[in-house]
Amino acid sequence: MASSSASNxxxxxxxxxxxYVEMESEGKPKTAKSKLSRFFWDGGSAYDxxxxxxxxxxxxxxxxxxxxxxxxxxxSGILFQLFYGLLGSWTAYLISILYVEYRTRKERxxxxxxxxxxxxxxxxxxxxxxxxxxxxxxxNCTFLLFGSVIQLIACASNIYYINDNLDKRTxxxxxxxxxxxxxFIPSFHNYRIWSFLGLLMTTYTAWYLTVASLLHGQVEGVxxxxxxxxxxxFTGATNILYTFGGHAVTVEIMHAMWKPQKFKAIxxxxxxxxxxxxxxxxxxxxxxxxxxxxxxxxAFALLPRSAFRDSAVVLMLIHQFITFGFAxxxxxxxxxxxxxxxxxxxxxxxxxxxxxxxxxxxFLAIIFPFFGPINSAVGSLLVSFTVYIIPALAHILxxxxxxxxxxxxxQPPRFLGRWVGMFSVNVFIVAWVFVVGFGFGGxxxxxxxxxxxxxxxxxxxxYQCLPPQLPLPPPSPVMANSTSVISPAPSYGHLPHQxxxxxxxxxxxxx
Numbered sequence: 113m114a115s116s117s118a119s120n121x122x123x124x125x126x127x128x129x130x131x132y133v134e135m136e137s138e139g140k141p142k143t144a145k146s147k148l149s150r151f152f153w154d155g156g157s158a159y160d161x162x163x164x165x166x167x168x169x170x171x172x173x174x175x176x177x178x179x180x181x182x183x184x185x186x187x188s189g190i191l192f193q194l195f196y197g198l199l200g201s202w203t204a205y206l207i208s209i210l211y212v213e214y215r216t217r218k219e220r221x222x223x224x225x226x227x228x229x230x231x232x233x234x235x236x237x238x239x240x241x242x243x244x245x246x247x248x249x250x251x252n253c254t255f256l257l258f259g260s261v262i263q264l265i266a267c268a269s270n271i272y273y274i275n276d277n278l279d280k281r282t283x284x285x286x287x288x289x290x291x292x293x294x295x296f297i298p299s300f301h302n303y304r305i306w307s308f309l310g311l312l313m314t315t316y317t318a319w320y321l322t323v324a325s326l327l328h329g330q331v332e333g334v335x336x337x338x339x340x341x342x343x344x345x346f347t348g349a350t351n352i353l354y355t356f357g358g359h360a361v362t363v364e365i366m367h368a369m370w371k372p373q374k375f376k377a378i379x380x381x382x383x384x385x386x387x388x389x390x391x392x393x394x395x396x397x398x399x400x401x402x403x404x405x406x407x408x409x410x411a412f413a414l415l416p417r418s419a420f421r422d423s424a425v426v427l428m429l430i431h432q433f434i435t436f437g438f439a440x441x442x443x444x445x446x447x448x449x450x451x452x453x454x455x456x457x458x459x460x461x462x463x464x465x466x467x468x469x470x471x472x473x474x475f476l477a478i479i480f481p482f483f484g485p486i487n488s489a490v491g492s493l494l495v496s497f498t499v500y501i502i503p504a505l506a507h508i509l510x511x512x513x514x515x516x517x518x519x520x521x522x523q524p525p526r527f528l529g530r531w532v533g534m535f536s537v538n539v540f541i542v543a544w545v546f547v548v549g550f551g552f553g554g555x556x557x558x559x560x561x562x563x564x565x566x567x568x569x570x571x572x573x574x575y576q577c578l579p580p581q582l583p584l585p586p587p588s589p590v591m592a593n594s595t596s597v598i599s600p601a602p603s604y605g606h607l608p609h610q611x612x613x614x615x616x617x618x619x620x621x622x623x
Contacts, residue, residue: 167431176351179348197384199500227455260440364445
C-alpha cells in the first residue's frame, strides 16, 4: 500500500492470514484531522472496493447503451448485457486469483509492498515471465489511455446539452484542463468519497433516463427495426462487451484493500447492481425513441430539456471526472515506475511528473471526438484482450502443471468441477471473445469508426451537432444509404432556451 495515502499515526503492516496476504491497519486515528481523513479519504474496505467497481463500470457508457439497443434490438440487448456481465465477473474473479497467487509468492520471499502499488503487468511478469508482462502492459496501457480519452469526449458531449455557446472541441480543451487535476490523487486507496458519490450520480442518471422516457412516451411513428445489418449488430454487441469490461484497474483496486482476498465476489455484486441501472434505462429509452437512437449515440440528445435532465448532465460530468481519474491513475503508476519516482513520498513532486500522461489523452480526444463509436472500437480491439482473453489464458498457463494446482493459494470451487471446470470455462471465453468480440466486433466497429472519420474528418469541431439556424442540406446518396447500413453520423442541434429540439442531418461536407 502506498505510504503517501496512509495517515502518519497509523501503522500498516503485511500479515499472513491462512494462505492469504492481508494489509491490516493497527491503531485508531487520534486527531480530528486523521478521523476526517479516514472517513472521506482512506478507504480499504470491501465496501470501498464495491463502490469503486460499480462506479467505474457504468460511467458514460450508460448514455450509449440505448444506442446499442437500437443496433441490436431489445431482446439481444438484454441478453448481451446479462451474458457479458457474467463473463466480466468471471474474468475479474480470475484476476483476483492471480493477484493473490502472485502476492503470496512474493510475500514468502519477503518482498515489501508498503510503498509499491502492484499492477496487472507485474502479476503477469511474476507468474508467466517478461513476454506476458510486455503484452499485458501494452494492452492495458492502451486501453486505459483510450478509456481516459472517452471520458473527455463524453464530458464535451454532455455539457453541450446545457450550453451550446461553445462547440464540443472547445469544451474538450476546458475539461482536459479540469481532469488534469487528478494527478493529485495518490492512489485508489484515496477514492472512498469519490466512488460513493460517483455511484449515486450514475444511479440518479439511470433512473432519470428510465422515468423520463416512460413519461415522454413513444414518439410518433416509432419503429424498432433492429437488428437490420451485421455491422450494426456487432457494433452494438461490442459496446456492451466494453460496458462490462471495466476491470482493467482490478489489481489496483484490490491492492488498495486491507484484505484483498475478500475481492473474489465483489465484482459480481457490483455487476448485479449495475444491471439494475443499465437494463431499465436502455430498455426504456429504446422503447420510447426506437430507431431515432441510430442517429444519436448520446441518450441525452433525444430527451427534452428540463431541470431533471440538466441535473443528470451535471452529475454525469462530475462522474466522468472521477472515472477519468480511475482510468488515468494506473497510467500514472506506470509512468512513475518508468522514471523511478513511484516510491517518492512527495505528493507535489509525483503530481508534477504525472502531467505528461494527460497531454496525449487530451490530444487524442480532440482528434477522435466520436462519442459512441469509439466505445465499440476500444471494446473490440483492446477490452477483448485486456479484460477477457489475457486473464483466461494467464490462469490456464499459471496452473497448467500439477504442482502449481496442488500448491495454489485459491482452489477452484467444487460446484464448477474443480480445475477441469475452470479450464473449460476459460477456453470457452477465449474462443468466444476472440471470434465474436475481436473478430466480428473488430470488423464492425472499425467499419463504423472509419465511416465517422470519412463523414466528419479528424479534429472535427463539433461532432453530431449543427447550429439550428443552418438550412437543411440536401441528402447525399452516401448518407442516405449509410443510415440503414452503418451506425450513422447525422447531427442534431437544439435551442438551449426552448423546450424542444431541432434535428438536422449532415452530409460529409458539413464539417
